[in-house]
Amino acid sequence: MQRKCLFCFNKTLNYFEFMQESLQNIRTLIASLIDINDEEWAYYSAMFELKKFKKKEIILQVGEVAKSVFFVNRGLLRIYFLDKNQKECTFHFAQELSFATDYESFLRKTPSKYSIQAMEDTEVVIMSHFMVHDGYKGLRYGEKLGRVLAETHFFLFSNKLLELYTQTPLERYEQMNKLFPKILQRVPQHYIASYLNISSVHLSRIINEQPRN
Amino acid sequence: MQRKCLFCFNKTLNYFEFMQESLQNIRTLIASLIDINDEEWAYYSAMFELKKFKKKEIILQVGEVAKSVFFVNRGLLRIYFLDKNQKECTFHFAQELSFATDYESFLRKTPSKYSIQAMEDTEVVIMSHFMVHDGYKGLRYGEKLGRVLAETHFFLFSNKLLELYTQTPLERYEQMNKLFPKILQRVPQHYIASYLNISSVHLSRIINEQPRN
Numbered sequence A, B: 001m002q003r004k005c006l007f008c009f010n011k012t013l014n015y016f017e018f019m020q021e022s023l024q025n026i027r028t029l030i031a032s033l034i035d036i037n038d039e040e041w042a043y044y045s046a047m048f049e050l051k052k053f054k055k056k057e058i059i060l061q062v063g064e065v066a067k068s069v070f071f072v073n074r075g076l077l078r079i080y081f082l083d084k085n086q087k088e089c090t091f092h093f094a095q096e097l098s099f100a101t102d103y104e105s106f107l108r109k110t111p112s113k114y115s116i117q118a119m120e121d122t123e124v125v126i127m128s129h130f131m132v133h134d135g136y137k138g139l140r141y142g143e144k145l146g147r148v149l150a151e152t153h154f155f156l157f158s159n160k161l162l163e164l165y166t167q168t169p170l171e172r173y174e175q176m177n178k179l180f181p182k183i184l185q186r187v188p189q190h191y192i193a194s195y196l197n198i199s200s201v202h203l204s205r206i207i208n209e210q211p212r213n
Helices: A015-031 A038-045 A103-108 A129-138 A142-166 A169-179 A189-196 A200-208 B015-031 B038-045 B103-108 B129-138 B142-166 B169-179 B189-196 B200-208
Strands: A002-004 A012-014 A049-053 A058-060 A068-074 A077-082 A088-094 A098-100 A115-118 A122-128 B002-004 B012-014 B049-053 B058-060 B068-074 B077-082 B088-094 B098-100 B115-118 B122-128
Touching (some): A015 A122, A038 A129, A088 A189, A103 B142, A122 A129, A129 A142, A142 A169, A142 B077, A142 B103, A142 B142, B038 B129, B088 B098, B088 B142, B088 B189, B142 B169, B189 B200
Antiparallel strands (some): B002 B012, B058 B115
């Protein structure tokens, strides 16, 4: 089955090759956390769904219940919330080979406090609520996988909170560049400024003061 | 075996009764999350250790590796960190029937970013690193318990972060009173102010503006 790639219009791509690559990426990630055998993988991977989003598309909106976990295979997502003045605050970027959702909304089926937007044309693998809970029970180490992913998610939030209090804007900027290499080339600067919780003017000053290689 | 209670000097208490009450509280909490049978409980509960701390005692210091999870049976703990000016910021209060540790430090064996201090004479049950990891493997639903506790911990951090951005100081104050009833009578006001991320003057104004019942 041949399909036109949504992003690369001058190139015809094999949909199944795309899917295989995505699934292989997820399997590698999962296998780095738990032991998963071929039989389990065959059963589990049949439930994944591939989806593509256009640049700027909103894929989760504050107030909706998050029904999916998105695994980013290609592209970049921005996770943000609205502050008390309804100003967008960028919380996180989900780059290739990482997960994105409002985890609390997804797990508790409560209205999402975050929105998610594609920063580039983005290809994700979708995991449904059923699939995740089926995985907890059905995989031999499913609950362990759930625990490790919850812990990883927790470390992310804990460090984000501490950074805001304990690091200077320059330190947060350096930390961001380590976490998300090339993010400055991929995302408009006002989103970066809102991620760092500083003004765009302050961000420009930091960027201009960096030594050029 | 009769022991003098560390906190109530005019009363002789049975150490084992104390321990039994603490263990029953933990068992009730665990049983609300997973199915645990008598055999599992007998094996697991034998590893708990009871410890008492005096008011104001520091029980975990920034920079140490957190070797234990504390389950508060009686009393109150304050979890705090130091901001970039070395000022103490209160992050959380662990009241009766809740857990406290630097979870990341405990799980990853890295230096703790938080300190923990007893706000009152406090009685805790201690779980060691070995015990927690043994529980993940040894209990039929140990990994599920680990997952649910990691998720709960994550919700706490996620909401704390969002509150700082999305709620007014008054809203944060009301939220705190729901989470920690009577906290105002138990903790000096400057710790409350630092929990709410406002000045002590601002906190006094909020308290004085509350309707008196």
